[in-house]
Each structure stands twice: as C-alpha cells, then as structure tokens.
Amino acid sequence: MKKALITGITGQDGAYLTELLLQKGYEVHGIKRRTSLFNTDRIDHLYQDPHEPNVHLKLHYGDLTDSTNIIRIIQEVQPDEIYNLGAMSHVQVSFETPEYTADVDGVGTLRILEAVRLLGLTEKTRIYQASTSELYGLVQEIPQSEKTPFYPRSPYAVAKMYAYWITVNYREAYKMYACNGILFNHESPLRGETFVTRKITRGVAKIGLGMQDKLFMGNLDAKRDWGHAKDYVKAMWLILQQDQPEDYVIATGETNTVRDFIRLSFAEIGVELEFKGEGADEKGYVKSASNPDFRLTPGTEVVAVDPRYFRPTEVDLLIGDSTKSKTQLGWKPEHDLYSLVKDMMAADIELFRREKLLKDAGYKVLNQFE
Numbered sequence: 001m002k003k004a005l006i007t008g009i010t011g012q013d014g015a016y017l018t019e020l021l022l023q024k025g026y027e028v029h030g031i032k033r034r035t036s037l038f039n040t041d042r043i044d045h046l047y048q049d050p051h052e053p054n055v056h057l058k059l060h061y062g063d064l065t066d067s068t069n070i071i072r073i074i075q076e077v078q079p080d081e082i083y084n085l086g087a088m089s090h091v092q093v094s095f096e097t098p099e100y101t102a103d104v105d106g107v108g109t110l111r112i113l114e115a116v117r118l119l120g121l122t123e124k125t126r127i128y129q130a131s132t133s134e135l136y137g138l139v140q141e142i143p144q145s146e147k148t149p150f151y152p153r154s155p156y157a158v159a160k161m162y163a164y165w166i167t168v169n170y171r172e173a174y175k176m177y178a179c180n181g182i183l184f185n186h187e188s189p190l191r192g193e194t195f196v197t198r199k200i201t202r203g204v205a206k207i208g209l210g211m212q213d214k215l216f217m218g219n220l221d222a223k224r225d226w227g228h229a230k231d232y233v234k235a236m237w238l239i240l241q242q243d244q245p246e247d248y249v250i251a252t253g254e255t256n257t258v259r260d261f262i263r264l265s266f267a268e269i270g271v272e273l274e275f276k277g278e279g280a281d282e283k284g285y286v287k288s289a290s291n292p293d294f295r296l297t298p299g300t301e302v303v304a305v306d307p308r309y310f311r312p313t314e315v316d317l318l319i320g321d322s323t324k325s326k327t328q329l330g331w332k333p334e335h336d337l338y339s340l341v342k343d344m345m346a347a348d349i350e351l352f353r354r355e356k357l358l359k360d361a362g363y364k365v366l367n368q369f370e
C-alpha cells in the first residue's frame with residue numbers, strides 16, 4: 001500500500017486529493033495545524049476513528065514553519081509521495097503578512113525538500129509542489145505555458161517563486177523526483193469563503209434568499225482561467241506517476257472576468273444583471289428576474305465596487321496553455337466554467353436555504369454569551 005503525506009490537508013485541494021488517494025487505495029497522512037476551533041470540516045466525512053482497525057487516514061499536528069516537526073513526521077511516515085499544498089494562500093492577505101507568507105510558502109517548501117534529503121529518502125519519496133499561475137503576474141505572454149517567464153506581483157507570488165525554483169534546484173542537485181504543478185485558479189463548493197468565486201456564489205445565494213442586500217467587490221475587470229478543483233487534484237497525482245520528474249501547467253485554456261462570473265452566478269437564480277458605470281463607480285442592477293423562488297425587483301442594486309478590495313499590484317489576465325499536461329499526462333478537465341458555477345451555486349443555495357429554514361423556525365445561532 002502506497003503512503004502519501006499531504007500538507008494543507010484541511011484546505012480545498014487537500015480535501016479533494018485525500019478523497020482521490022483513498023479511492024486509489026493509499027494510506028493518507030495529513031498535517032493539520034492546531035487551531036482554537038476545529039478546522040477539519042472539509043475532511044470530516046473521510047475521518048476514521050483511530051481506534052478502529054485498518055485506518056487509512058491519519059492526521060498529525062504540524063506546521064510548515066517548524067522544521068523539526070516536519071522532519072519527525074516525514075521520518076515516522078516514510079511517505080512514497082508528498083503533496084506540499086500547505087500555504088498562506090490568499091494573495092491579498094499576503095500584502096498584510098508578507099514575512100509570514102515567505103516563511104510558510106517559500107521556506108516551508110525548502111523544509112520539506114531538505115527533510116527528505118536529510119532522512120535519506122531522495123530515491124523513495126516523490127514530491128509535488130503546489131505552484132501557481134500567480135508566478136506569471138504581469139502579463140509577459142498569452143496563453144501562459146511552462147516556458148513563459150515569471151513576473152510575480154504579490155508577496156504570495158514571490159514566495160511561491162522561491163518554492164518553484166528550490167523544487168527545481170533539488171531535483172537537479174540531488175536527482176530527486178520533485179515537480180511543480182503550475183495550477184491556474186481552481187474552485188469548488190469547498191473553496192475558502194474570501195476567494196472571489198466563493199464570495200460571489202455565497203453572496204448571490206444569500207441575495208436570492210433575501211438574506212443579504214448587496215455584494216461589495218474589488219476589481220471586476222480581472223480575468224482568470226477558472227477550473228474545478230476536482231479535476232485539478234487528478235493532475236497532481238498524475239504528475240507524480242511519470243517516468244521523469246517535470247513541471248506542468250494545469251489550466252482550462254479559457255479566461256473570463258470577475259464580472260462574467262458574477263453574471264453567470266446570478267443567472268443560476270434566474271436574474272439577468274446589467275452593469276453601469278466604470279471602475280470604483282461601477283454598479284450591477286437587476287435587469288430581469290424570472291425564477292419565482294428568488295424574488296428580486298428589476299432596478300435593484302445588487303453589486304457595488306469597494307476599492308478596499310483593490311490590490312496594490314494586480315494580476316490582470318491569466319489564461320493557461322496546458323498542451324503539455326494534455327499530451328504527456330493525458331489530463332483533461334471534465335468541468336467547464338458553466339458546470340463549475342452550477343456546482344458552486346447549487347451548494348451555496350442549499351447551504352443558505354438550510355440556514356434560513358432554521359432562522360425562520362426560530363432557531364438562533366448558538367451564542368454562549370447570551
């Protein structure tokens with residue numbers, strides 16, 4: 001039975017990857033951080049009571065800033081594959097916490113590679129590094145491929161650039177099977193609530209159900225190549241199953257604006273939007289509403305721009321060329337933007353329908369201070 005170790009197992013990708021690897025018969029080990037409240041919601045359905053026999057999912061407390069912890073866990077687990085998904089992954093937050101981001105996202109990767117080397121596991125353990133389309137930053141070329149030069153535009157991207165190159169360097173210096181998956185944005189119903197897609201689908205579901213008035217957004221012109229996380233974790237696994245370690249771009253090859261994503265999300269509740277104004281003054285209004293389950297009046301303002309969400313330096317346009325992964329890995333996404341939006345909207349409508357039902361029935365959120 002193969003053993004995999006996943007850093008960032010409690011995140012969006014960690015959860016889907018765990019599901020995939022368990023299905024493939026792996027013993028999966030994950031590193032989770034100690035938090036004051038439970039942080040394992042996304043993998044609770046996969047959790048196995050450690051008192052039961054044949055437990056295939058095991059969690060270890062740890063942190064990418066703690067070398068000795070990383071070394072000990074890798075020594076204990078002796079993994080065949082490590083998926084380094086742990087990161088402070090929010091681009092805007094990285095402007096607020098640049099040093100911490102460099103430590104976790106940059107040096108954290110070095111800690112993993114160095115632990116594998118120190119423990120004499122260079123021939124046994126294959127390493128996947130969660131690299132990102134944010135490396136491309138300021139547009140140098142479109143579409144962006146493995147050969148496109150990098151121009152990172154945030155502390156997050158700069159930290160990930162270190163991680164990218166240290167992975168390449170350890171591969172070349174110590175003949176390690178260490179690879180970068182340069183993944184473009186990928187989303188799902190498990191996406192963190194402050195990333196743009198999930199913020200939109202949650203907001204639109206709540207607006208439709210009469211639980212929120214308006215969405216306050218940042219740059220509506222930003223263009224992203226959005227895929228589904230379920231498809232992208234399959235690529236991570238494929239990258240570690242090849243004869244030779246190489247780096248791969250994983251993307252859909254389609255790009256859309258944030259405004260397009262908002263439009264498509266509102267369309268899921270039967271609302272057609274019209275946008276008026278420009279930049280910080282742009283607003284979105286209900287043009288027509290056709291679904292009687294979601295009552296919205298034409299003319300209502302439901303989207304406004306709040307410059308608070310603008311970034312000091314923005315990545316304007318991402319669109320990936322994943323020809324290499326299609327031909328070499330045989331990877332192909334099953335979802336397109338429409339099915340992604342559908343999946344996310346259905347999940348958030350369900351989530352807030354339940355919340356509304358409880359509220360309407362007189363249940364309040366439990367608050368021990370009341």
Ligand code: NDP
Nearest residue numbers: 008010011012013063064085086087089130132183185186
């Ligand atoms: P999430 O933000 O959903 O998950 C990040 C994970 O990292 C969480 O499990 C988090 O733990 C953990 N983590 C954060 N800080 C530390 C730390 N100091 N030590 C150990 N673990 C830590 O990210 P995604 O699942 O979306 O992304 C996975 C990886 O892929 C990340 O590295 C991200 O940068 C990268 N990536 C993501 C893309 C995307 O579009 N989703 C695209 C390209 C790359 P906790 O739950 O406790 O916060």
Ligand code: GDR
Nearest residue numbers: 089091132133134184185194195196197217218219222309
């Ligand atoms: P990104 O994702 O920065 O691409 O990083 P995010 O969803 O945060 O932003 C995408 C684009 O939308 C614009 N935007 C807003 N973003 C947020 N979060 N909130 C808003 O209100 C808003 N309004 C407009 C942003 O300016 C940006 O242009 C994600 C992360 O998962 C990274 O970890 C990963 O490496 C990259 O994707 C690929």
